[in-house]
Amino acid sequence: MVKKWTDYSDDEIKNMVKEEIIRCGIADYPSRTRYNENYDNEKAPSAVSLMNRFKLKWPELMESLGFEYDKEKMATERSKKIKGATKKTKWNTLSDEELFSVFKGVVIAKNITMVKEYKEKTVGEDAPSYGTIISRLGNIAPLLARIKRERVSGKKEDPQ
Numbered sequence: 001m002v003k004k005w006t007d008y009s010d011d012e013i014k015n016m017v018k019e020e021i022i023r024c025g026i027a028d029y030p031s032r033t034r035y036n037e038n039y040d041n042e043k044a045p046s047a048v049s050l051m052n053r054f055k056l057k058w059p060e061l062m063e064s065l066g067f068e069y070d071k072e073k074m075a076t077e078r079s080k081k082i083k084g085a086t087k088k089t090k091w092n093t094l095s096d097e098e099l100f101s102v103f104k105g106v107v108i109a110k111n112i113t114m115v116k117e118y119k120e121k122t123v124g125e126d127a128p129s130y131g132t133i134i135s136r137l138g139n140i141a142p143l144l145a146r147i148k149r150e151r152v153s154g155k156k157e158d159p160q
Helices: 010-024 032-038 047-054 058-064 071-078 096-109 115-122 130-137 140-153
Strands: none
Touching: 010 032, 010 047, 032 047, 047 058, 096 115, 096 130, 096 140, 115 130, 115 140, 130 140
8 A cells, every 4th residue: 555645753754855856966956846846756746745744844843854954045046036035037127217118119009098908018019017016116197198298299207
């Protein structure tokens, strides 16, 4: 009969997980994602099962197993957003004024007049995402109204 993970003691599970992390070659960088991508489910439980069993978050679990888990170091290594660190994208390298200029160009080129249209017409395009515009420039509706006013009057407005 096949054993279930609940049939093993906590110490046995911890040893299995340590061995699996080493076997997968992720001991130097034991992120939960890397573990889930590489572990053999016949040799150790999933990350979620482990966290539920030990009632620990992944970093705490890794530290309890003797692995170094430095979120800052890992964030730098994988260049992802963690605790306010911003992922480098071409849109984040632009000033807000430059980003607005790109946004305006997309709106004019695609004849966009509503927020819904911006979301639909820019998916998969070389354009700032709806989320980027919202987080950097604020609500899109007033921006669209500003672009419309500028086009009608022929005068550039100062950003507010």
